[in-house]
Amino acid sequence: MLVKDCMTRHPIIVPATMPVVKAQQIMADNKIRHLPVAGDGKRLLGLVTRQRLSLKTDTLGSLNLWDITRHLSNMTVKNVMLPSTKVQTITPERTIERAARIMADHKIGCLPVMENGGVVTGIITEIDLLNAFQEMLGLPVEGVRVTVRMPNRPGEFSKLMTALGDQNWGVMGIGTYPSPKADGFYDAVLKIRLVAAARVEDILNQIPDQEVIDIRNVA
Amino acid sequence: MVDNKASPVLQVKDLAVAYKIRGGEIEAVQDASFVIKRGEAYGIVGESGCGKSTVAWAVLNFLGANGYVKRGQIKFLGQELTQKSKSELRLLRGDQIAMVYQDPMQALNPSMRLGDQMKEVLTIHRGISDAEAEKRCAKMLERVYMPDPVNVMKRYPHQISGGQQQRVVIGMALLNNPALLIMDEPTTALDVTVEAAVLDLIAELRHEYDTAIMYITHNLGVVARVATRVGVMYAGEMVEQGTVEEIFKNPRHPYTQGLMRCVPKLGANKSESILYPIPGRVPPPGNRPAGCMFAPRCDYADNRCQEEHPALRALDNVNVRCHLAEEIDWRQWTPTEDVIAPPAVIAQAAADQPILEAKSLKTYYPVKGSSLKDVLGLGEKRFVKAVEDATFQIKRGKTLGVVGESGCGKSTLVKTIIGLEDSTGGDVKFLGFDITGNLSTRDEQVIKELQMVFQNPDSTMNPTYTVGQQIARPIRRFKTVPNDQVRAEVVNLLETMRLGANYFDRLPRQLSGGEKQRVGIARALASRPDLILCDEPVSALDVSVQAAVLNLLLEIQQKYDTTLVFIAHDLSVVRFFSDEIAVMYLGQIMEIGPAEAIYAPPYHPYTEALLSAVPVPDPTAKQKHIRLQGNVPSAINPPAGCRFHTRCPRRNLLPNGGKICQTEIPPWREPDDEHKIFCHLPTDTLTTFEPVISKEGNG
Amino acid sequence: MEAMQSGLKLAAPPSRLRRMWKNISIIFDSRVGTIGMIMVLFWIVTALVSLFWTPYPPNATDFIQNTPPNIQNLLGTDQLGRDILSRLMQGTQVILLKTRLPWGKAILPGGVAIWGVLGSVTLGAVLGLNAGYRGGWTDQIIMQFLDALIAFPVIVLYLVVIAALGQGDLVVIVAITITGAPGVARLVRSLTLDIKTRDYIRAAETRAETIWYIMFKEILPNARGPLLVDSMLRVGYAIFAIGTLGFLGIGLPPPDPDWGNMVNEARRSIFANPLAVVWPSLAIASLVIGLNLFADGLREELSRYQK
Numbered sequence A: 001m002l003v004k005d006c007m008t009r010h011p012i013i014v015p016a017t018m019p020v021v022k023a024q025q026i027m028a029d030n031k032i033r034h035l036p037v038a039g040d041g042k043r044l045l046g047l048v049t050r051q052r053l054s055l056k057t058d059t060l061g062s063l064n065l066w067d068i069t070r071h072l073s074n075m076t077v078k079n080v081m082l083p084s085t086k087v088q089t090i091t092p093e094r095t096i097e098r099a100a101r102i103m104a105d106h107k108i109g110c111l112p113v114m115e116n117g118g119v120v121t122g123i124i125t126e127i128d129l130l131n132a133f134q135e136m137l138g139l140p141v142e143g144v145r146v147t148v149r150m151p152n153r154p155g156e157f158s159k160l161m162t163a164l165g166d167q168n169w170g171v172m173g174i175g176t177y178p179s180p181k182a183d184g185f186y187d188a189v190l191k192i193r194l195v196a197a198a199r200v201e202d203i204l205n206q207i208p209d210q211e212v213i214d215i216r217n218v219a
Numbered sequence B: 001m002v003d004n005k006a007s008p009v010l011q012v013k014d015l016a017v018a019y020k021i022r023g024g025e026i027e028a029v030q031d032a033s034f035v036i037k038r039g040e041a042y043g044i045v046g047e048s049g050c051g052k053s054t055v056a057w058a059v060l061n062f063l064g065a066n067g068y069v070k071r072g073q074i075k076f077l078g079q080e081l082t083q084k085s086k087s088e089l090r091l092l093r094g095d096q097i098a099m100v101y102q103d104p105m106q107a108l109n110p111s112m113r114l115g116d117q118m119k120e121v122l123t124i125h126r127g128i129s130d131a132e133a134e135k136r137c138a139k140m141l142e143r144v145y146m147p148d149p150v151n152v153m154k155r156y157p158h159q160i161s162g163g164q165q166q167r168v169v170i171g172m173a174l175l176n177n178p179a180l181l182i183m184d185e186p187t188t189a190l191d192v193t194v195e196a197a198v199l200d201l202i203a204e205l206r207h208e209y210d211t212a213i214m215y216i217t218h219n220l221g222v223v224a225r226v227a228t229r230v231g232v233m234y235a236g237e238m239v240e241q242g243t244v245e246e247i248f249k250n251p252r253h254p255y256t257q258g259l260m261r262c263v264p265k266l267g268a269n270k271s272e273s274i275l276y277p278i279p280g281r282v283p284p285p286g287n288r289p290a291g292c293m294f295a296p297r298c299d300y301a302d303n304r305c306q307e308e309h310p311a312l313r314a315l316d317n318v319n320v321r322c323h324l325a326e327e328i329d330w331r332q333w334t335p336t337e338d339v340i341a342p343p344a345v346i347a348q349a350a351a352d353q354p355i356l357e358a359k360s361l362k363t364y365y366p367v368k369g370s371s372l373k374d375v376l377g378l379g380e381k382r383f384v385k386a387v388e389d390a391t392f393q394i395k396r397g398k399t400l401g402v403v404g405e406s407g408c409g410k411s412t413l414v415k416t417i418i419g420l421e422d423s424t425g426g427d428v429k430f431l432g433f434d435i436t437g438n439l440s441t442r443d444e445q446v447i448k449e450l451q452m453v454f455q456n457p458d459s460t461m462n463p464t465y466t467v468g469q470q471i472a473r474p475i476r477r478f479k480t481v482p483n484d485q486v487r488a489e490v491v492n493l494l495e496t497m498r499l500g501a502n503y504f505d506r507l508p509r510q511l512s513g514g515e516k517q518r519v520g521i522a523r524a525l526a527s528r529p530d531l532i533l534c535d536e537p538v539s540a541l542d543v544s545v546q547a548a549v550l551n552l553l554l555e556i557q558q559k560y561d562t563t564l565v566f567i568a569h570d571l572s573v574v575r576f577f578s579d580e581i582a583v584m585y586l587g588q589i590m591e592i593g594p595a596e597a598i599y600a601p602p603y604h605p606y607t608e609a610l611l612s613a614v615p616v617p618d619p620t621a622k623q624k625h626i627r628l629q630g631n632v633p634s635a636i637n638p639p640a641g642c643r644f645h646t647r648c649p650r651r652n653l654l655p656n657g658g659k660i661c662q663t664e665i666p667p668w669r670e671p672d673d674e675h676k677i678f679c680h681l682p683t684d685t686l687t688t689f690e691p692v693i694s695k696e697g698n699g
Numbered sequence C: 001m002e003a004m005q006s007g008l009k010l011a012a013p014p015s016r017l018r019r020m021w022k023n024i025s026i027i028f029d030s031r032v033g034t035i036g037m038i039m040v041l042f043w044i045v046t047a048l049v050s051l052f053w054t055p056y057p058p059n060a061t062d063f064i065q066n067t068p069p070n071i072q073n074l075l076g077t078d079q080l081g082r083d084i085l086s087r088l089m090q091g092t093q094v095i096l097l098k099t100r101l102p103w104g105k106a107i108l109p110g111g112v113a114i115w116g117v118l119g120s121v122t123l124g125a126v127l128g129l130n131a132g133y134r135g136g137w138t139d140q141i142i143m144q145f146l147d148a149l150i151a152f153p154v155i156v157l158y159l160v161v162i163a164a165l166g167q168g169d170l171v172v173i174v175a176i177t178i179t180g181a182p183g184v185a186r187l188v189r190s191l192t193l194d195i196k197t198r199d200y201i202r203a204a205e206t207r208a209e210t211i212w213y214i215m216f217k218e219i220l221p222n223a224r225g226p227l228l229v230d231s232m233l234r235v236g237y238a239i240f241a242i243g244t245l246g247f248l249g250i251g252l253p254p255p256d257p258d259w260g261n262m263v264n265e266a267r268r269s270i271f272a273n274p275l276a277v278v279w280p281s282l283a284i285a286s287l288v289i290g291l292n293l294f295a296d297g298l299r300e301e302l303s304r305y306q307k
């Protein structure tokens, strides 16, 4: 899956001149946490997040109530946004694991998606990645979710595939990862449709060197 | 799956738009609410004057000096538009919202090269370099199926056809990858083939770019093809909305039902089905009824409808604004007495002699060259071969339909028959008289037997004279009745056209489009002609009016045994209306035969392509996807052999990839007695073509 | 439904008079147009009054020469001791109300400016219609001819006509006609080119109507709006032209006063009595400007109403 497949196109963007109060309201109304700031031609100028909009007590401490109000109403998005030079971005043709990597590394919740050197075409957020994750493992479909552990060596995965292929089972989702707490092994999670759990367990356990370590019916 | 892709791009709520006019204001839109999500195409349908365009303009705040949003909200991507300043809106319009109008010239600068206009979009706001912009514009033009984009970009708007202009406008609208694309009747003026390409493009945009599309049209077929959800507007209000499947399967509002009954069903013809126009017309904004807006035209209206204004409410899967929506079953509907009783079309015993017979009729227009040789008359004479070798005949009391893309020679054919143009060759006999020459060579007797009905209601009548004067003119000119009976005769004709005698003294500007068209027909009838040539007589009319005019034409045909030649670009209307059909391409008749034979296999490859482009007012219908590549070639230098060979998708069925089509003129295949196809493909192959349109289930 | 339809029918077409008034009243929507109309009306009324009454006989040299305005002579007197107000009033007649024919004392109702413009409109319309509707060679020839005519400076054209025909009201009319016709012809031709594409013209052609019927009954009436505005402006030009010719001393023949001639004569004693030059100049200017404003207003409103 590439970024372009799971990003949200045509994100809500705001101009730099928008009062902060208004931006806050847009976020609240639309239940979103990130707002790319863009100028003419949808060129990225910066990014505002909920945190950036929340008041910083140190700047306000010295002010009285009257001043606070004035300060707030005068403040525009431009004053609080993270400028585009510091915003992490991505392009539509990159992979989502790359996006996940960038987001995890920088501990950030979203990446504006850029095209043509600076034009905002979309946004990808942790929610989008979580959605993609669910889809990869076939979440919305009812079926048997099974985890198979296999030794980390060439040929093991194809054994599993052959077994599945022989049965003509519909695999709705699949994921593999190094087994936690078991060096030298890989776990594969599969979602299989329209079949009984017992039968899956039976068949998969017949594969030499491989073992079903978890099996359940899920929706 | 929680999906913020489904979050709305445009949310219109309780919108009311008013125009200030002399001595007050009118509320053109009173209550419209709808939501368009990412990747969704929302169709808005309704007769003209219902406020569809006003809604579109309101979103962009293009209401002109005298219009303003009176109530309600317009939210674009979560932001309220009605409170935005002019400059903020301008930015949005440039970057995130684009609009395409019916008339492409509204969006093009006539004095600027197309390429420069397109590039401006990219270079001015985005600081993209000229060369890069050029490249991207060319790519965009390719995406809108513009042949030879690089060349087109060097031209001025008037140097390309209307269909191409519209494609440039659409391309320009897409350059910025807008979140919302508003299209107001964008394909109404285009040929079906181009329209089909544009509609394909819209579908692609939805899927690929998640663009939200607001699509305004009065063509139910187009809605069925393009839209995911539909809102039906009537007199400034949304009266019904739901998914396109639901609305077409089970229309709940009597107005929606009425619209459906106005258009010919797929493959319907006049002898087995009837069109029911909606009586009356849309009330103007200043003069709307107190209760249900539709009550004056509604068959179900009761006392409550007259008094109480219905609210839009949810019913099953749709929203509908009708008090009686639960009780009304549209399948049980029967026409009321006051509806124009549609004529029973009796299949007449094969009429005697053909009234019009053309053999190898040719009409060429000389082309004026500009080189010195041409000016001196020494250059080689060149011609636009507008009609080439047309052979056909029409029997008395029958209708010949003529279809084909614009520029294929339909109008020239008609003009030659009526004598506005000289024929260049061939033989035409009308009632035994030779009519190869133009009007000045014809006998008065022949002239009065041939009359014409025109397309554009706004120019069919002379604005200076009253209805009565204009209908009376041919009567006096041809002395159809003694002078003292002229008035009575005019009134008689008006009544035939279901216009009262009180129309006699009206001026054209006091009439609606449909009424003007009816007067045009009355004027054509006035000399009691044997043959009436109708050049797109209903194309500019709303479906409801169109149905009424078609019924009237059928009625007079029955009454006076008039023979008709009927041109229209709407293939289902032609199918409905005609007994015989000729399909023309580039001046040549490609296929001719009884209507039902044309619409079923065996097809000529061109007919097949045309049919697969027709928008069918049934979202469940399956249609073959055939799109012709490239443009109609120039008629000055038509392709040799079969004129269709440059675009024919079926040529490769012939040995050698259809080489023969490039060199040899095809033979006439005759799968049936009356049915003739001009193609190298043998009848056996033609017969194997599958039907283009099939209903789901049995297709 | 019945109720609604009959409701529509009740709004019967208004009477002819009402309709005419409605057509005229659109001019009041334009302030410029209203002002122009008032100025023009002022001069028309003046002309009508002068037919029956002027303060003094306009040609009587009864007063002291070159007096400034006073109670007796509201606008003063000229170099021959004539009352300027009376002469100004009388001067409207040849422009707007009467044309003196060369045969005895015969008089044609309608002023020189009016006839001149009527002449150019008629000639221009005939040429323009033929050029526009027939097209081809006819168009080429007519337009070449008119272009040649336009190439001459207007004054030279006047001089040529007057040199050929001698002085007289009719000659001035002819001069105005000839100089005005090319402009009218161009206008009518361009209108015709547009109107002839309309379907109602096709309808007339398919009835095999004569070309003259089509040009004059089908096309011309639909050109009347712009033509009316144009004529209004032309009356202004004509008045100006008459003034110019009068100033050169080759305009309308005496004895009737002529504004241009009045300027010319007063010019000689301009230092003694500058106002004698000012009054007729003002008269010419106000009438011409009034006509222009009126025409502007009319154009504006017509274009608004004819969509």
Ligand SMILES: Nc1ncnc2c1ncn2[C@@H]1O[C@H](COP(=O)(O)OP(=O)(O)O)[C@@H](O)[C@H]1O
Binding pocket: B019, B020, B021, B026, B028, B046, B047, B048, B049, B050, B051, B052, B053, B054, B055, B063, B064, B066, B067, B284, B285
């Ligand atoms: N600028 C305007 N001033 C006054 N009335 C207008 C204006 N534009 C449209 N209208 C009126 O508003 C109503 C709705 O028009 P419109 O939105 O064009 O409908 P549609 O697009 O459905 O044909 C019509 O009665 C029309 O005459």
Ligand code: SF4
Binding pocket: B253, B254, B255, B292, B293, B294, B295, B296, B298, B299, B300, B301, B302, B305, B310, B321, B322, B323, B324, B325
């Ligand atoms: S409310 Fe009454 S008048 Fe209106 S559409 Fe429904 S039935 Fe007809």
Ligand code: SF4
Binding pocket: B604, B605, B606, B642, B643, B644, B645, B646, B648, B649, B650, B651, B654, B658, B661, B666, B678, B679, B680, B681
């Ligand atoms: S003759 Fe050849 S090119 Fe022409 S329609 Fe038939 S197959 Fe196509």
Ligand SMILES: [Mg+2]
Binding pocket: B048, B049, B052, B053, B184
């Ligand atoms: Mg519209």
